[in-house]
Amino acid sequence: MQQLEREALSSVVDYTVHEDVAVVRIDNPPVNASSAEVRLGVMQGIQKVAAEPGIKAMVLIGTKNFVSGSDLKEFSITQLPEPELPAVISALEELEKPVVAALSGATLGGGLELALGCDYRIALAGGIVGLPETSLGMIPGAGGTQRVLRLLGPAQTISFVCGAQRHVLEMEQGHKLVDRVVSGDLLEEAIRFAREAHGKRIVLNEPVPADEPGAVEKAAAAAIAKSKGRPHIISAVGAIIAGTALDPVKALAHERAEFTRLRNGTEAGALRHQFFAQKSLAKAHRPPSEIYLQRVSIIGAGTMGMGIARAFAASGLQTTVFDANEQAARQALERVHADVQREQDKGRLSAAEAELIRENLLVVSDFAQLAGSQLYLEAVFEDMAVKQEVLADLESLADGAVLATNTSYLDINQMAQALKRPENLVGMHFFSPAFRTSVVEIVRADATSQHALDTVFAAGKLLRKTAVPAKVCDGFIGNRIYNAYRRQCELMLEEGALPYQIDRALTGFGFAMGPFAVADMSGLDIAWRMRRSKDGTRDARERYPSVADQLCEAGNFGQKTGSGWYTYAEGSYRGERSPKVEQLIIETSEAKGIERRSFTDQQILRRVLVSMANEASLVLADGIAERASDIDLMLVLGYGFPAYRGGISYWVANEPLEQLQREQAELAEASGYGFVSGDLGLLVK
Ligand code: NAD
Secondary structure, three states: OOOOEEEEEOOOEEEEOOEEEEEEOOOEEEEEOOOHHHHHHHHHHHHHHOOOOOOOOEEHHHHHOOOOOOOHHHHHOOOOOOHHHHHHHHHHHOOOOOOOOEOEEEEHHHHHHHHHHHOEEEEOOOEEEEOOHHHHOOOOOOOOOHHHHHOOOOOOOOHHOOOOOHHHHHHHHOOOOOOEEOOOOHHHHHHHHHHHHHHOOOOHHHOOOOOOOOOOHHHHHHHHOOOOOHHHHHHHHHHHHHHHHHHHHHHHHHHHHHHHHHHHHHHHHHHHHHHHHHHHHHHOOOOOOOOOEEEEEEEEOOOOHHHHHHHHHHOOEEEEEEEEOHHHHHHHHHHHHHHHHHHHHHHOOOOHHHHHHHHHHHEEOOOOHOOOOOOEEOOOOOHHHHHHHHHHHHHHHHOOOOOEEEOOOOOOOHHHOOOOOHHHOOOOOOOOOOOOEEEEEEEEOOOOOHHHHHHHHHHOOOOOOOOEEOOOOOOOOHHHHHHHHHHHHHHHHHHOOOOHHHHHHHHHHOOOOOHHHHHHHOOOHHHHHHHHHHHOOOOOOOOOOOOHHHHHHHHOOOOOEOOOOOOEEOOOEEEEHHHHHHHHHHHHHOOOOOOOOOOOHHHHHHHHHHHHHHHHHHHHHHOOOOOOOHHHHHHHHOOOOOOHOOOHHHHHOOOOOOHHHHHHHHHHHHHHHOOOOOOOOHHHH
């Protein structure tokens, strides 16, 4: 196509004339997000097209992406800058000439709403369309619910909007949201399409297609149940159903009012906080592109080692596993194959994904066969001597390679003493099941080199996990904070609460599970062993909650033994209250001379959150975590803290600090000797 004169309409939108068709192009690097400058430029383009009699039609196009979504920073401003998106879309509809949206790459959120305000949509194959607003605690606010409703019908719109679904546009499939999918030169195709277009065709004037009887109710119930009743999902369903009964102007006004209300609410703010936490973390630890990972070796084929190996294999790395117990390793591999087959049969894994795991995952019987990897990760028993020996063997096998440890609690600095080159050792603390969880803690020891760090951050990226940097301390970021508030939960048992009450208070706040249900699931014996290993160093003046020890001494390790804090019927994961355990708790209080008192759920919750905030502030002050927002990511992605509450620093930021400090003082009083108070203000700086 010949070189045409480009006229700037705003700093990020330009205008070219192709005989009788005007092309308005959005060029807002790096991802072509929408912004006030984008809206202003498009508005100017519409006015220019209206004013030029020689122009018969307009094409609205992006660069790599059409528009990847809205600038989320704008959403934190109470009053959005003008022109707002609905005004731009109205101008598109009021323009008497047809407008063709030419979609490529990502057309998401406000981008899709803009495209739906055009008369026609033509898309480059492989592009994606979606309305992700609900994943950010909001609903679409510029007609997304109402226009999609007219193209997909109510039931499918509910699933599309509430599920924040992304549809990939392929040539051979029919897509109701676009008129044509093309390959080749999108601009040329769009201009041709615009010339052929038969006048205006405003989506909002189309009737709402009818669904099968019962389909809307089914879709609505499924969406609300899946979100566990989050207010924005109920609001999205409401806006879509309102659109089937109201005239479009009223339905649009309702949608906009709901969007604004939710956008300014704390849940959407919390989810944006999580989004920006991810962004600042990614910016601070972007692994250099020259790090090349092709092969990884894992030592230990237990729960963690095999889970981590499966994750690496699924990400396309050749993964070799060795275990001292060869038979156990073979059996572990068979279990992975069986799990993968089952997931493939159920449609949770595609044939290609399943094949990738099977092809890349190898168990070897000889330690020497581990050689040739860029990264060696040990997941053997949690024992300093065992780990030091394995690491020293690895160093001899692969001198100079990066070595990682999956230890949960051991001192990585001490571990490094077994090595000639301690700079090659770094912590890579995964969560179980490692092939499913979305976070990994990267632990930098005193000697860890930048190369070792870069390598494991690159591995984290390949695994598509959020890699949170930490330094060495007991429990690193996550388990240290978890242990601090779990201890408070156990102290509250002795003071008058019961396990079911504490779990209820925390799940009521939105935690995926309460700490006692979690302990029963993962096994009480792990923490028990850890407590025993610290018997020699514990200060006798500290309060020591002892019920968990008594449960373990009686062989009650949780689900796997049918009883722990709760009892479990044969084959069931649903814990029932245990009168025996509750009696034991009451007797323990008596034996310790503690007068039991009643706790409200709110008191329990606040004590947990304040203790979490206290430990988080210490973690920051000690330099174990780099940013308060990293701690929030850790808690949300690894410990079931509800994403829509943002994390502990977001919670603190929304509470009066003096009140929190008063509660912190009460906590110190209740905890007694050894309690260290942190500066809560650090979390909101
Ligand atoms: P596991 O007992 O299930 O597996 C350990 C495996 O290591 C066993 O198969 C054992 O045969 C093998 N092994 C032991 N010594 C070995 C040696 N010298 N050479 C080769 N193989 C050896 O344990 P796990 O739960 O998978 O935990 C492994 C590590 O991961 C521990 O450090 C643990 O603290 C950590 N971790 C566990 C979890 C969890 O939820 N289980 C979470 C995070 C981290």
